[in-house]
Amino acid sequence: MKNVVLGLVGVGRIGVMHANNITALNGALNPKGINVKLSLTDVAEEHARNVAAGLGAEYLSSVDALLASGVDGLVIATGTATHPELIRAGVDADLPVFCEKPVAMNVADALPVLDYVRDRNGVVQIGHQRRFDAGYLEARRAYQAGELGWIHSLRAVTCDMTPPPVEFLATSGGLFRDCSVHDFDILRWLTGRDIVEVYAKGSNNGDPAIGEVGDVDTALALVTFDDGTVGTVSASRYNGAGHDVRLEIQGSSRSLMVGLDDKTAMASAEPGVVFPSGEPHRTFAERFDQAYRSEMAAFVELVLGQRDNPCTPEDAVAASRVADAAQESLVSGLSVRVAGAVTSQVP
Numbered sequence: 176m177k178n179v180v181l182g183l184v185g186v187g188r189i190g191v192m193h194a195n196n197i198t199a200l201n202g203a204l205n206p207k208g209i210n211v212k213l214s215l216t217d218v219a220e221e222h223a224r225n226v227a228a229g230l231g232a233e234y235l236s237s238v239d240a241l242l243a244s245g246v247d248g249l250v251i252a253t254g255t256a257t258h259p260e261l262i263r264a265g266v267d268a269d270l271p272v273f274c275e276k277p278v279a280m281n282v283a284d285a286l287p288v289l290d291y292v293r294d295r296n297g298v299v300q301i302g303h304q305r306r307f308d309a310g311y312l313e314a315r316r317a318y319q320a321g322e323l324g325w326i327h328s329l330r331a332v333t334c335d336m337t338p339p340p341v342e343f344l345a346t347s348g349g350l351f352r353d354c355s356v357h358d359f360d361i362l363r364w365l366t367g368r369d370i371v372e373v374y375a376k377g378s379n380n381g382d383p384a385i386g387e388v389g390d391v392d393t394a395l396a397l398v399t400f401d402d403g404t405v406g407t408v409s410a411s412r413y414n415g416a417g418h419d420v421r422l423e424i425q426g427s428s429r430s431l432m433v434g435l436d437d438k439t440a441m442a443s444a445e446p447g448v449v450f451p452s453g454e455p456h457r458t459f460a461e462r463f464d465q466a467y468r469s470e471m472a473a474f475v476e477l478v479l480g481q482r483d484n485p486c487t488p489e490d491a492v493a494a495s496r497v498a499d500a501a502q503e504s505l506v507s508g509l510s511v512r513v514a515g516a517v518t519s520q521v522p
Contacts, residue, residue, distance in 0.1 A: 177208055179475055182246035182270075183215040184238055184261055186226045189275060190217070190252035192460060196471045197250070198230045211475060216241045242268045248478040249273070250471075255280050259288045262488075266297035273474045275302040276356065277495050278488050280348065282514070285492050292488055300474055300484055301491035303360045305420075307469035310433035314424055315365045323426030326366065329406035330423040331358035334414035334440070336457050338385065338392060345388040350410050351375065351396065351501035358408045359501075360486075360494035361422065362398070370497045371513050372399040375504040381413045396501045408501075416440040417455025418462050 181197055183190060200211045213232035217223035220236070227234035235241045242249070242264060249265035251258060251274040259279050265272035278301060279285035292299050305311050317323055333354055338344070347353035359370060377391030385392050392412040399405055417440030422433040437453035456462040476482040496514050504511040 178210050178212055179248070179478055180212045180214060180246045181248050181250055182241040182244070183213060183250045183252060184217070184241065185251065185253035186215055186217045186223050187252065191226060192467060193250055193252050193471060194226060194230055194232065196468050198232065199468070200472055200475060209475070214241055214244055214246055238264060246270065248474065250474070251275060259284060262288055262299055263291055266292055266295050266299070271298040271300070271478045273300045273302065276491055278491050282492055282495050282499055285488070285495065289488050289492060298477065298484060299488050300477055301486045301488055302470060303357060303486045303491065304463050304466045304470045305357055305361045306364055306485055307473065308463060308466040311361055311365065311422070314422065314431050314433050317431060318365060318424065322429055323424060323431065324428030326404055326424060326426050328425045329362060331362060331406065331408045332419060332421045333358055334411040334419040336414055336418050338382065338412035341382065341384045341388060344385055344390045347390070349390050349502045350377070350394050350412070351505065352495070352498045355394070355396065355408050355410045355501065356494050356498040359497040360490065362406060363493060366400065368400045368402055368404070369493070370398045371401050372510055373397070373497060373500040373504050373513065374510040375501045377505050385412070391505065394505060398497070414440060418458055420462055
């Protein structure tokens with residue numbers, strides 16, 4: 176049986192989720208003759224030791240020790256500010272790297288990382304987990320198969336049930352960068368087209384502290400694609416009905432909605448309609464549980480050279496460029512062109 180050892184840096188909330196998913200991979204991968212092992216490290220030593228002990232993983236005292244231990248791939252689940260340094264370290268160690276989005280705090284800081292990875296032929300997968308969600312995958316398949324006809328509009332929604340701590344929002348870069356960037360990525364991935372222009376508006380009717388740190392709790396962006404197609408991306412920190420992530424794709428022949436199931440955080444106002452009747456998801460971790468598992472399985476396949484990279488750093492930075500434009504529009508009140516985007520010549 177072949178062993179694959181993944182080294183994980185960072186065991187905060189999302190790091191612990193990845194650690195659990197990595198150790199759970201063996202049930203699915205063992206029939207293929209693959210045994211996945213986990214080593215981990217974190218600056219919070221006692222917490223990291225406890226996580227490792229609970230999962231039967233190996234704890235190592237530092238990133239350097241982790242890289243020197245013979246791991247086959249590096250998983251980065253630390254704060255965004257540390258991503259560039261750790262990506263470079265993984266590439267220098269000649270390891271395939273998985274890094275949670277984004278590549279860096281901003282596009283300007285990310286571009287040198289892209290050059291570094293490219294110059295050294297590095298392999299880096301960025302964590303945009305929606306690319307592994309069954310609904311988004313089916314919508315993309317149907318669109319590419321021509322079943323929807325031509326697309327006349329798209330409407331993406333991401334609403335958290337409750338806001339994260341204000342301390343996080345103070346350093347997150349804003350609602351578009353830490354939340355809607357997932358929608359910007361999935362719209363580009365699904366359509367295969369660039370977003371070239373954004374016009375954004377926002378409001379703040381919840382905790383005043385969110386406004387005091389320069390963020391909004393609700394926002395809407397009108398996006399224009401390079402072929403002239405239009406769409407909207409909306410987000411909120413305050414959706415008490417539950418965690419709501421949906422995408423409507425309306426085509427000339429057929430329309431689809433991702434996220435329309437019995438757990439949709441929405442109720443019908445029509446008499447006698449009881450759908451959906453299930454308990455809505457409360458957090459992104461529940462909503463995308465299977466997608467996160469599939470994402471990590473894909474990274475193991477990438478480590479083994481069995482698949483192409485499902486989300487490159489260039490992909491992630493392209494979505495971040497759109498988020499930057501949305502944030503700029505939110506502040507200026509003006510429509511903003513997306514840096515680096517080129518309008519298609521398709522009539």
